[in-house]
Amino acid sequence: MFNIIGGFNNLDCSDLNIREKLFFLLGRLDEYAAYHFATEEEYFLSHGYPDSEDHIHEHHYYIDTCQLLYRDCYKCKSKEDYQVFIGRMESFLIRWWFHHISEKDVEYASFIKNKK
């Protein structure tokens, strides 16, 4: 995830291939979700994690937000549109990093570790 966020930071909105580069990064966000969410949710089930419903709700929020971002990326027409879009992406990913990965994922990992 850290590398994906870095990928958004390094984009140049004047690049003629900006849309393709954004779709590539959005695809990486999908791959991240497909792998990590399924793995975590299997752990929730097998370990009886009590906060699984709320945690899975946040995973769905991530997936829904990525779908909206795909749609909005298609709407970008100008350099300014892409700048605004990339700013939204960065805000979303930084919030995800600090709230979900640094808090929610740490909570479930601690629960499983303490069960062993």
Ligand SMILES: [Fe+2]
């Ligand atoms: Fe998670």
